[in-house]
Amino acid sequence: MNKSIITVVGRDTVGIIAKVCTYLAEHNINILDITQTIVSGYFNMMMIVDTGHITGDFHRLASDMESLGDSIGVQIKCQREEIFEKMHRI
Numbered sequence: 001m002n003k004s005i006i007t008v009v010g011r012d013t014v015g016i017i018a019k020v021c022t023y024l025a026e027h028n029i030n031i032l033d034i035t036q037t038i039v040s041g042y043f044n045m046m047m048i049v050d051t052g053h054i055t056g057d058f059h060r061l062a063s064d065m066e067s068l069g070d071s072i073g074v075q076i077k078c079q080r081e082e083i084f085e086k087m088h089r090i
Contacts, residue, residue: 001050002054003032003048004051005046005048005078006076006078007044010042011041011074012041012043016045029054030049032050058078062078
């Protein structure tokens with residue numbers, strides 16, 4: 001299993017989760033865990049996904065997620081689990 005972390009942050013609008021999940025399903029990416037919250041109109045979501053059977057490559061996924069975020073007015077970042085862990089270990 002190849003785990004990756006996807007974070008989504010921005011103003012809350014209708015369809016954010018649907019659009020992100022649709023992309024993931026279309027590219028054979030399974031959601032392992034998901035949490036989301038809305039605080040004062042700001043949306044925040046973190047997903048742990050399995051990219052072990054991804055259609056395409058990881059760099060394409062990260063680029064597509066960033067572009068998807070731009071199109072819906074949020075910031076989406078996708079990182080491999082090992083990079084995420086190293087960045088947040090202090």
